Amino acid sequence: MIQKYVYGNPFPTEAVVTEVPAGEGSPAYGQIKTEEGFCFTYIMEATDIVYGLGEANRGINKRGYCYISDCTDDPVHTEDKRSLYGAHNFIIVSGKETFGLFFDYPAAITFDIGYTRMDTLTVSCRDADLNLFVIEGESPYDIVKQFRKIIGRSYIPPKYAFGFGQSRWGYKTKEDFRQVAEGYRGNRIPLDMIYVDIDYMQDFKDFTVNEKNFPDFPEFVREMKDKNLRLIPIIDAGVKVEKGYSVYEEGVKNRYFCQRGDGSDFIAAVWPGDTHFPDVLNADARAWFGDKYRILTDQGIEGFWNDMNEPAIFYTPEGVEEVKGMLKQFLENENSTGGITAGTLATTDEADAAGGHADNAGASIWPLMGKINGLANSKEDYRRFYHVVDGQQIRHDKVHNLFGYNMTRAAGEAFDRIDPRKRFLMFSRSSYIGMHRYGGVWMGDNKSWWSHILLNLKMLPSMNMCGFLYTGADLGGFGADATRDLLLRWMALGVFTPLMRNHAAAGTRDQECYRFEDVKDFRHVVEVRYRLIPYLYSEYMKAALNDDLYFKPLAFVYPEDSMAVQVEDQLMLGNEVMIAPVYTQNARGRYVYLPEAMKFIKFLPDGTIAEEVLERGHHYVEIALNEVPLFIRSGKCIPVAGAAEYVEALDTEHLTILGYPGAEYLLYEDDGIGKEYEKAGNYRTLTM
Ligand code: GLC
Secondary structure, X not given: OEEEEEEOOOOOOOOOOOOOOEOOOOOOOOXXXXXXXXXXXXXXXXXXXXXXXXXXXXXXXXXXXXXXEOOOOOOOOOOOOOOOOEEOOEEEEEOOOOEEEEEEOOOOEEEEEOOOOOOEEEEEEOOOOEEEEEEEOOOHHHHHHHHHHHHOOOOOOOHHXXXXXXXXXXXXXXXXXXXXXXXXXXXXOOOOEEEEOHHHOOOOOOOOOOOOOOOOHHHHHHHHHHOOOEEEEEEEOOEEOOOOOHHHHHHHHOOOEOEOOOOOEOOEEEOOEEEXXXXXXXXXXXXXXXXXXXXXXXXXXXXXXXXXXXXXXXXOHHHHHHHHHHHHHHXXXXXXXXXXXXXXXXXXXXXXXXXXXXXXXOOOOHHHHHHHHOOOOOHHHHOOOEEEEOOEEEEHHHOHHHHHHHHHHHXXXXXXXXXXXXXXXXXXXXXXXXXXXXXXXXXXXXXXXXXXXXXXXXXXXXXXXXXXXXXXXXXXXXXXXXXXXXXXHHHHHHOOOOOEEEOXXXXXXXXXXXXXXOHHHHHHHHHHHHHHHHHXXXXXXXXXXXXXXXXXXXXXXXXXXXXXXHOOXXXXXXXXXXXXXXXXXXXXXXXXXXXXXXXXEEEOOOOOEEEEEEOOEEEEEEOOOXXXXXXXXXXXXXXXXXXOOXXXXXXXXXXXXXXXXXXXXXXEOOOOOOXXXXXXXXXXXXXX
């Protein structure tokens, strides 16, 4: 049962697409105060578990920290961070009382889940203007499924998007892309997509292509397609301010950009220098911006990734002016007091401890440095511009978390106009619940750290709970230098994530699969992915079509097993499989907990498959760097294909079945590109 409670005057986010009956009085759980902003408080039992929050830091069980939904471009995902790129305000309390809550509120909102007091859950935000959805059900899993029904069907990508993709910020010319294509095809490592980062554009202008580096771009798109490779370009949120650039000119003329209070177009510096943000919350501007994707689809492009759409801001002219003012004052002070005193030249930490104001006779440089460091993504800047929604001006900070959602919605709605029968690949960095209907999400700028394999794993089921099924992290890590073993282990997790992409930042060590010794190990791991695609795609489609989960915590399947409900480093995938990747350097295997007897499967580097039935309980399983493990639940089976170099080449007629004799598997298969999902012929039963 779901009930909706309305507080104040909520902004219509369109996250929920189904009519939900209004609740009477107050919700049956916790206490709500609306005098100073909004505050929900609930006292938790010691063993209550809290699930949800989608793309958020820390564990599957979110207890013990404070998280803030406030879409943020922060490339350092350490344990202390409270905000990442998404705002997914859905949680489920599971324990003595079990219920779900969706706080449909588009600005910053804080989830203190046993941080201030270990037994207290507090959800608070500045304005008491929101819709609160309260969901009751027999289990957390049941609650998730009910929630997923009211937010609408998750995005379904084309089937080729289940292939492997290579990306790197720094590929600049046709030659760079040809080298990647050759690196994969030449080494017979399967590949379906090469991602095209910002350098393809002319001066980082959206929807343009650098003519010098890519003369006859459509022909180049075709050249790659002939190799069964698709180019997937990036689109950024900011539109470069440049006279004569048609997107800029049209946006200015039609008032499609976000404006300052005085009506002038708001300027934010991002990759191209000064940019304007398309007002994607405004329906006309959204349709206009969406239609721009056609410029590239007309050249043969079939998929995109949307970036910098928190929206990220490096600095604004206003911010720079303030810095200049402080600098001027600093220099004046310095002259009058005879320079910077020794005390002011303390370490940054000391200055921070002093609140950024080292109190000395001389001129202090810390406030100035703090100001400069705070130029990017500053809260002040988010208060400097406005959207126009249904004729009403709305200050950006009040709806901040909806920008990435609506940029991606712009694209998704446009794809339906461009070719309503066809699926396009689309995923975004920033998101809000509701965006899951238009695209997937990648987990942003992670690092080549072992801890980030585990963070990647833990985010997966939470993302799914919030509707984001097509998701994955930059395999090998975006920032910092990858090592061969890290990439292999991370890819052995990536084998199972719907979005499987290796991506790295400019300036980091090359990490394409063919850059390391013994390329055959990488070929093997990627081949395992392709061999599993009939199963992975089938489970993805069943999850999407039934508003179900592709990844689940073990707790959702074995709620009575007190051991299973605590597991944070293994996941259930679909209805048949459990995964338990290795995420520790130099480990030769790992401990794993089996809530029931399972078949332990290892894809060995020689192409054969080892299998062994393991009893319920704890086991240490050996897993070499070049092996891919999975577990099949008792009485179940999964289909496995022969390897192929790209998705369309997979032979799905001749499948091997792995698992328990006598088991049956219901396989979903369709043409992979159209939208006739409901055809009866899409299902067939396979028997082991
Ligand atoms: C952002 C994106 C990253 C991309 C880079 C350059 O940092 O998150 O994936 O490579 O911008 O476009």
